[in-house]
Amino acid sequence: MAEPSPVAGEARDGRCHHDHQVSCTSCRLAPLCLPLALETGDLEQLESIIQRGRPLQKGEHIYQEGQAFTSVYAVRAGSVKAYRYADDGSEQVTGFYFPGEILGMDGISRNRHASSALALETSAICEIPFERLNELSTRIPSLQRHFFQLMSQEITEDQELITLLSKHSADQRVAALLLSISARNARRKLSATAFRLPMSRADIGNYLGLTVETVSRVFSRFQKLGLLSVDSKEIAIADVALLRDAASGTLST
Amino acid sequence: MAEPSPVAGEARDGRCHHDHQVSCTSCRLAPLCLPLALETGDLEQLESIIQRGRPLQKGEHIYQEGQAFTSVYAVRAGSVKAYRYADDGSEQVTGFYFPGEILGMDGISRNRHASSALALETSAICEIPFERLNELSTRIPSLQRHFFQLMSQEITEDQELITLLSKHSADQRVAALLLSISARNARRKLSATAFRLPMSRADIGNYLGLTVETVSRVFSRFQKLGLLSVDSKEIAIADVALLRDAASGTLST
């Protein structure tokens, strides 16, 4: 069976159709640009339904579990933590979102958000009303496809996290998170080796199924082994190769 | 902000638009019926793109990781295990699928299946070519919506598994899986208290992030405590309340 061709006209060089950088913050479409192929007219329509909200302060919620679902959201600047409550009332962090990423798609199935999301720092978030996106999608097939892909990607990422939680050691989990953040930084043309973690150790531990203490210990050990240098939330990856070894479990010491 | 109204004409009583039971196997649309509201003409169109494949034997693959993505699949009879490979080559079970459920949606994002799926027993699987579904969705808005919902549901379920793996003990994980299977049986009008597990202990352990031995020990303990009776793969839930306690971690002994 023949392989399906990639979406026609898909942007390939990390620029959107406005010829903006992926991480551009002036274009309202920024978070959607990368894999999107649209006619100019369609593009204007899409742009018109995206609402640019006021900046959110650290700790402010974008939406909360159980709230009526109306929109998905795109991060334009800052960072976001998504979490849900387990039956025992404890918090479970389900993901971190950085500029150019979409969140809130777990609310579609029941017309109600299945998780909460809050800003980890002062952030700019775009609101994309889902009903209008839905209508637009029926008229613009490539947009429909794009959203199917975004949701599918979310599924894939969740499954990767499942694998991480199910099979990997504390070292591997922390290494994998750092590499993931590093890669996402690179995608935004930012430094892949030095960055600031916007979330607390507690959030990291919660996300990775570890305690704060274990996360802290792993950071200390990694520093001692020369994989990276840690200054509270400032991380500098010193040896990517070793860090990859740590992530795959093949680190010697 | 007003709450979005539910999809107009949505089936509410567990019957599809052919007035079949949810679990009907004679209707090719069975796995899609429950939440679907379509005009008769649309229904025929949808039915015409769904392909009924030959029965799969136990162990046969529906698709494999890395294969070109062309279709999603609906289970009509039997059961399916989905799994992916971790970087170290070990297997990670990401889900079990029963009649009326859809799988393969993780392949959409990269036009390539992100996981493999195989029949756990002799099974009937419908193939739904995604390109044709895509076209159809642009013409039938409620179908588009329905597929968004299915994918969103997959995300929610993955996140529930993440919570399970991250925060819960072996007892809680096993109890949760049994309750999930029980609930899915009930949805198909089958017994919620007595059923046969189609998957091996190894699969269960792999899915839940536990070893075979631990799974086996938990089954034995649950039996000793009178929560259920276990005869290899035949499970009979003896005390649902206690099992729920076990799932929430409030089991006394």
Add this chain to the structure above:
DNA sequence: GGATTGCTTTGCGGTGGATCAATAGAGTGT
């Protein structure tokens, strides 16, 4: 039937990460 193979159960010792506790540091407001 007997042998082979694969799956499940049970026992026992080891260990990675949780838990408890104490300290140190960073951030915030006065």
Add this chain to the structure above:
DNA sequence: ACACTCTATTGATCCACCGCAAAGCAATCC
């Protein structure tokens, strides 16, 4: 500068689960 609070680090102990090993049991094949 101070006190106060929140977050991070480090140490010591403990336990749930893993890993190995052996035995029991079921299905399949010759």
